[in-house]
Amino acid sequence: MDSCIFCKIISGEIPSTKVYEDEYAYAFKDLNPQAPVHVLVVPKRHVKNLTEASKLSDNESAGFLRAVENTARLLGLDEGGYRVIMNAGENGAQTVMHLHAHILGGAKLSEKMA
Numbered sequence: 741m742d743s744c745i746f747c748k749i750i751s752g753e754i755p756s757t758k759v760y761e762d763e764y765a766y767a768f769k770d771l772n773p774q775a776p777v778h779v780l781v782v783p784k785r786h787v788k789n790l791t792e793a794s795k796l797s798d799n800e801s802a803g804f805l806r807a808v809e810n811t812a813r814l815l816g817l818d819e820g821g822y823r824v825i826m827n828a829g830e831n832g833a834q835t836v837m838h839l840h841a842h843i844l845g846g847a848k849l850s851e852k853m854a
């Protein structure tokens with residue numbers, strides 16, 4: 741999608757700090773970290789958010805989920821644990837309309853979710 745920031749990051753048009761990449765997904769450091777480790781994982785195919793997740797093929801959906809697992813492992817978060825957040829739409833405070841999972845970790849996070 742031409743105007744999408746995350747599509748431009750995936751294509752390399754906008755620079756990012758890459759953490760992980762495979763056929764289905766791309767992971768990079770968040771510009772505005774909310775935890776000691778804060779990485780975004782995005783499917784390479786543009787869909788708006790989870791409300792459009794069924795537009796992804798089964799392989800793309802599974803690949804996206806596996807990329808979250810692989811990224812967290814690469815970051816060394818799998819032992820101690822981490823949080824995954826996916827905001828959707830206005831009430832979910834989504835600001836970039838390309839499906840993404842926030843991986844937050846590197847410290848004991850608050851028990852509060854909102």
Ligand code: DGP
Pocket residue numbers: 745754756757768769770771772780826827833834835836837
């Ligand atoms: P959300 O509120 O779930 O839509 O979060 C979008 C996140 O994307 C937010 O934490 C900041 C991050 N972000 C926005 N623009 C850029 C960018 O150009 N580069 C990077 N690395 N992160 C960005």
